[in-house]
Amino acid sequence: MVNSVVIVGRAGRDPEMRYFESGRVKTTFSVAVNRPTKEKETDWFDIEIWGRQAEIAGEYVRKGSLVGVEGRLDFNKWTDDQGVKQVKPVIRGNNIRLLGSKRDNASGDFSADFQ
Secondary structure, X not given: OOOOEEEEEEEOOOOEEEEOOOOOXXXXXXXXXXXXXXXXXXXXXXXXXXXXXXXXXXXXXXXOOEEEEEEEXXXXXXXXXXXXXXXXXXXXXXXXXXXXXXXXXXXXXXXXXXX
């Protein structure tokens, strides 16, 4: 069985980086992907990336940046304050590609694949 997701879209917000006592780092952000329909619908995806890729995302991704994310679909599950079970889909990224041009990123062309 395969659980693999690839999306290309624009970051909906600046990434949030979180460092843990263990030394691990996690970066989260959202990506907007436009559907090719007449109504121009947009799908939003929450992204979670760990490790070196998380550091790269935190340093280079900004709101509006064009990014490609490879990973797997996962689900965060919890019970809210009213006792209702909640489920939220999230893409656990394992590879990020910064696809913007120099015009998109004042710091330079980051179309390379960072691994």
